[in-house]
Amino acid sequence: MTKIPSQLLKGTLEGALLMIIAQGETYGYAICKQFETRGFGAIPEGTVYPLLLKMQKRQLISATRHRSKTGPDRKYYRLTPAGEQAIADFVPSWLQLVGAMGDLMEDCDENAQR
Amino acid sequence: MKTRNDEKLAAIKGIDRVYLQTLVGYLRSDFTKDPEAIEDVIADILDGVTIAIDSGQSAKRHFGNDPQTAADAILKELPHQRFTQYLGLAWPWVNLFAAFFFLQGLFRQPMRWRIDDFDGLLIVPAMLVGTWFFRGFDFNRLSRRTKQRMGMGCLSFVLIVGLGGVIISRGDNHIISMVWLLAGLVVLACGSLISLRHDRTAAWWLLAWGVMIATVLLGGQPLGHAASWALVLLNLGLFALAYTKNLLPQRGNIGG
Numbered sequence: 001m002t003k004i005p006s007q008l009l010k011g012t013l014e015g016a017l018l019m020i021i022a023q024g025e026t027y028g029y030a031i032c033k034q035f036e037t038r039g040f041g042a043i044p045e046g047t048v049y050p051l052l053l054k055m056q057k058r059q060l061i062s063a064t065r066h067r068s069k070t071g072p073d074r075k076y077y078r079l080t081p082a083g084e085q086a087i088a089d090f091v092p093s094w095l096q097l098v099g100a101m102g103d104l105m106e107d108c109d110e111n112a113q114r
Numbered sequence: 115m116k117t118r119n120d121e122k123l124a125a126i127k128g129i130d131r132v133y134l135q136t137l138v139g140y141l142r143s144d145f146t147k148d149p150e151a152i153e154d155v156i157a158d159i160l161d162g163v164t165i166a167i168d169s170g171q172s173a174k175r176h177f178g179n180d181p182q183t184a185a186d187a188i189l190k191e192l193p194h195q196r197f198t199q200y201l202g203l204a205w206p207w208v209n210l211f212a213a214f215f216f217l218q219g220l221f222r223q224p225m226r227w228r229i230d231d232f233d234g235l236l237i238v239p240a241m242l243v244g245t246w247f248f249r250g251f252d253f254n255r256l257s258r259r260t261k262q263r264m265g266m267g268c269l270s271f272v273l274i275v276g277l278g279g280v281i282i283s284r285g286d287n288h289i290i291s292m293v294w295l296l297a298g299l300v301v302l303a304c305g306s307l308i309s310l311r312h313d314r315t316a317a318w319w320l321l322a323w324g325v326m327i328a329t330v331l332l333g334g335q336p337l338g339h340a341a342s343w344a345l346v347l348l349n350l351g352l353f354a355l356a357y358t359k360n361l362l363p364q365r366g367n368i369g370g
Contacts, residue, residue: 032162044175044179044184045159047184050188053155057191073161
């Protein structure tokens with residue numbers, strides 16, 4: 001799998017993070033694992049954690065520390081109504097970007113074939 | 115929470131522990147941020163890294179190759195310390211500084227305090243400021259930001275000791291009037307009173323400065339000799355006791 005350059009990831013990571021949290025209450029390590037299994041590559045917690053703090057500050061997510069099923073206390077993140085709205089705002093922008101990039105790539109391919 | 119975090123850190127072994135100690139030390143050394151929020155962040159980081167280590171990953175692989183940049187990004191999002199927290203952290207040192215100042219005058223016959231008594235003491239604030247600027251030097255790679263900060267630290271050290279020394283030397287042998295000494299004592303007593311809200315040990319400082327004010331106001335004789343000696347020594351003793359018993363307000367145990 002190709003490693004996605006960090007600059008390319010930067011703008012999309014927050015949207016992806018919100019969508020992962022939207023699937024249900026989760027914690028830091030599990031979020032990093034989700035990124036890896038979903039093909040984003042190994043994104044270190046040092047990158048994810050500041051984003052989580054930033055989103056908490058903007059009240060897109062809320063955090064509560066409680067006991068996990070396997071034992072120790074952990075901080076769990078949950079989406080807030082503002083976070084749901086942020087996803088709703090992110091998706092059309094992302095789809096537009098993907099569409100525009102797709103068209104551009106198609107044109108590039110056609111030109112290359114000529 | 116600080117103690118619990120230290121216990122978690124102690125349970126981690128080898129190179130992972132060295133990596134995390136540097137990271138935790140860096141986060142805790144930012145005195146501008148709320149210590150409780152910092153400890154909360156440290157708890158989260160240690161929880162995540164512990165799971166990663168248990169799953170066979172290294173701390174560095176899990177948290178990242180550039181922990182200083184990550185730590186700076188984290189610190190940026192944390193709330194600033196409140197005034198009372200700053201005061202709680204600085205107050206024992208201010209008291210120590212003041213006690214040493216008063217101690218110098220007690221050795222003179224007649225008992226006098228001079229502006230140049232501050233001269234030798236400037237090293238204390240200079241070192242404290244320098245320490246703040248030298249944060250991050252223990253990371254494996256010195257970042258540009260750390261180098262810039264270290265430069266600033268050296269500069270501030272020179273400015274405080276050098277410039278402060280020049281200013282003080284202009285007032286060489288200038289005796290501080292009783293009014294100014296009294297004003298200084300009142301400021302110290304007021305600071306102790308505010309600190310008392312969050313740090314019970316400040317009651318001793320308040321008592322010491324309060325009795326000194328009383329000796330000035332009632333004694334006629336500038337700072338009754340025996341009382342001054344006793345109180346300055348009490349201040350020094352209290353600081354030593356607080357230091358050895360680890361009672362000094364630290365990041366993470368200052369209420370707010």
